[in-house]
Amino acid sequence: MKLLEYEAKDLLSQSGILVPLSSLIYKSGESPLQFPVVLKSQVPVGGRGKLGGVEIITEPSEMADAVDALLVLDIKGHVPNVILAEEKLDIAHEHYVSFVVDRSSAVIQLIAHKNGGVEVENNTDKFLKLDFDIEEVEAIAQKVAVLFGHTDELSATLLQYLFADLYECFTENDATLLEINPLVYTPEKTFVAGDCKMELDDNAAFRHEWNFEQKPAETNFVTLDKNGTIATIANGAGLAMATVDAVADSGMAPANFLDIGGGANTESLLAAFNRIMTFPHIQGIVINIFAGITRCDEVARAIIAARQQIENLPPLYIRLAGTNYEEASELLLFEDIPMLITLEECIAEAKEATKS
Numbered sequence: 001m002k003l004l005e006y007e008a009k010d011l012l013s014q015s016g017i018l019v020p021l022s023s024l025i026y027k028s029g030e031s032p033l034q035f036p037v038v039l040k041s042q043v044p045v046g047g048r049g050k051l052g053g054v055e056i057i058t059e060p061s062e063m064a065d066a067v068d069a070l071l072v073l074d075i076k077g078h079v080p081n082v083i084l085a086e087e088k089l090d091i092a093h094e095h096y097v098s099f100v101v102d103r104s105s106a107v108i109q110l111i112a113h114k115n116g117g118v119e120v121e122n123n124t125d126k127f128l129k130l131d132f133d134i135e136e137v138e139a140i141a142q143k144v145a146v147l148f149g150h151t152d153e154l155s156a157t158l159l160q161y162l163f164a165d166l167y168e169c170f171t172e173n174d175a176t177l178l179e180i181n182p183l184v185y186t187p188e189k190t191f192v193a194g195d196c197k198m199e200l201d202d203n204a205a206f207r208h209e210w211n212f213e214q215k216p217a218e219t220n221f222v223t224l225d226k227n228g229t230i231a232t233i234a235n236g237a238g239l240a241m242a243t244v245d246a247v248a249d250s251g252m253a254p255a256n257f258l259d260i261g262g263g264a265n266t267e268s269l270l271a272a273f274n275r276i277m278t279f280p281h282i283q284g285i286v287i288n289i290f291a292g293i294t295r296c297d298e299v300a301r302a303i304i305a306a307r308q309q310i311e312n313l314p315p316l317y318i319r320l321a322g323t324n325y326e327e328a329s330e331l332l333l334f335e336d337i338p339m340l341i342t343l344e345e346c347i348a349e350a351k352e353a354t355k356s
């Protein structure tokens, strides 16, 4: 699950990492911050700076118009619900640092580059990549300080604390990615997280009380055709693609791709149903679940909740198999919600019903 920048920065701050003073703006109005401020569109994608999603405001009089414009600005298919306003940082240098899980060697790696910022992909010299061991944090910080070009003792010490805090933030929150770009080095010789991209492991959802704007099941949602007629809900990227293909092969127009992943629960699935309901021409929803980590009963509960809570829910074509299938079929039977055995049947019924 991807976090929005302000959510990720909240977690950073809880781990003792410096972030700019900020406030959230839902509609244009006063800001309690000192000018100049930076307005940042809170969409779950990167590269906002290059697409007009990050704006520096020097005069209070410019605020309202800028906020209004950002609230309707589409960035890679996303429009924000909220704008993050931050006091503008003075930047001496922009660095790059991230923590990732390296799946093949099952370790947490630290990746760093002297030059961060919006052009980071265009760096020609290599990123420093090393296995992160908290016992070795002092030596690692020394190395990165040299890479960054800060030869003073203070910088190495500050980086040591920063990396220890980032590591704690990463592990405590079951993150799979934590990227700080830019890591701002200020004229006062401090390091501040200018931006933060964070992804959490959906499979760890059960041990947290996550209440973020994005829900696990929504993060693997891709809009294919806003005017499509058949929505799809599946689990696993492969099955989700096969489901989309089956809809398209039958001559119907798939509206979306959705892989609900392993951490899907009733709330996140309901969020996905609600997202589907924003498409104007949906005539049916094909639900194709082959449950392993996902549980069929959880999906069934979400389907029942969706039927109760969402007005004008289009017909559902449901195929469930795998973990807790029996329980799911009882739940659905009790609510008179029919299930089908195969994806082919789902497609055939949808096709029959939408034939005009």
Ligand code: GDP
Binding pocket: 020, 038, 040, 045, 046, 047, 048, 049, 050, 054, 086, 087, 088, 089, 090, 091, 094, 116, 117, 118, 181, 182, 194, 195
């Ligand atoms: P992204 O493009 O989505 O990664 O958004 P960022 O939050 O990383 O912002 C993009 C760029 O805007 C940064 O690399 C900075 O150069 C600039 N920027 C963002 N915040 C500040 C700030 O507080 N002060 C200054 N001087 N520049 C900023």
Ligand code: MN
Binding pocket: 047, 117, 181, 182, 195, 196
């Ligand atoms: Mn950035």
